[in-house]
Amino acid sequence: MMNWKKSSAVLMICTSMLCNTMFLNVVAAQEITRSNMNAYDPFADDEVVVEDNLTMKERLAKIKEEERQKISGSTIDGVLPGHVYIPKGTKLKVELVNAANSKTHKKNQEVDIKIIDNLIVNGVVVIPKDTLGKAYVYEAQKAGGFGRKGVSKIAGKEIKTVNNIAVPLKKGIIGMGNTDGGAVAVAAAVSLVGGLFMKGSNIDYPAGTDFEVEVRENVDLQATQENLEEVMTSNVPHGIEIQVVTN
Template sequence: MQTRKEKVLAIVLSTAVFAAPFVAAAPAYADPQLEQIQPQKETATAENGEPLSFKERLKAKMAQAEISKMPAGEAYIPGGTQLNVELVTALHSKTARTGDIVRFKMMENLILNDVIVVPAGAEVEGKVTKATSSGFFGRAGKLIFSIDKVRTINGVDIPLEYMGKIQAGSDGGAIAVTAVVSILGGFLMKGKNVSIPAGTKFAAKVKNDTDLKTSLKDLQEAMNPEKPHGVSISIR
């Protein structure tokens, strides 16, 4: 017959044998999302010497992945490149209509490897995405527009998005300008319209890496302003 001590030992051993497969299988039930977002130890630091946060490290890695997608030796404008533009024609919430083209111009040259890709003064295109005239009950006018693209010398459209800010508020990357509503006599008081004068300056950025359809080796020739660009037709 087994002693009391032997019985206890047998129970412990049988329990361990029974539980072993489940313990070994435990990692299979781990939450994969938790594993993906769990920060790992990194040595990367910011300029001030402080360790980068997990989000900052993730953003940096995503940026590296974006850059690596471009073929080696290909000329391109990196996403995030800032461009300063100037409004050419004044905008007014009373006269603007959704879909209207908004004209800007480049305030400076866009230069890649000492080659001018987009000259200062080149047209930058945007559009009105929402325009509401002022009304009674103190309703202010609203004007929302985007900064969309600029064309290089060799005819490549560089996609842009709004980067700066006017007064308060933005709408999905577009500029949102709203007049301040006075609360004095608001019942029948007509709100103010929004007016943006010509010459107003904005900052935009390149939306993503943009292939210039030429190699770095041939960049200077491709961006030669004297070289004809456009549709080429040959007849015999």
């Protein structure tokens, strides 16, 4: 009788601890969700800019851009009249330069990517094959006890054209490990310690893993169709040019 009572007491304690753990995890998840409600989501189909969250610098930049477009008479967001551009939503195939996984890679950590094929605009290569770019870990969770699976979302960040214009990116790759919910539930009911040893699996991305990203906004190539090929010639020096007067 005593053993039964002790066993019941242990089971109740374990159950209580498990419930508290689950409750704390739910609360933590809700806090994360609330904190990210107004954050930019690179995996969303449409980007929503929350005006209240713009810094003063971002507000001034937005006003300046709107005024520039009015003066220039631009009919396409961010593009001067007559200029060739990379349209928003253009899909690019890229691959990881180095391996990444949900165990070691942290949120916001940058990772190197490279474009798999040439990006050709109006017959001219503007981003050559194998050009390096940047992506970042948008979300990361390593595998843990009670079968918690690893999660890793890697989003495109930026890649540059031949003439050094930054092309902002979004979308990317989403990977999740495995978990056995049924086995975890049984282990948790029998023993809290036992549940801790029921590990989920991490997600691994080998070097060379390919995925698709999108151009986040229209990108003015600072060239017209007439001089696009000249501007995008790789053997022509590109960069900041200054004139120095000598004595």
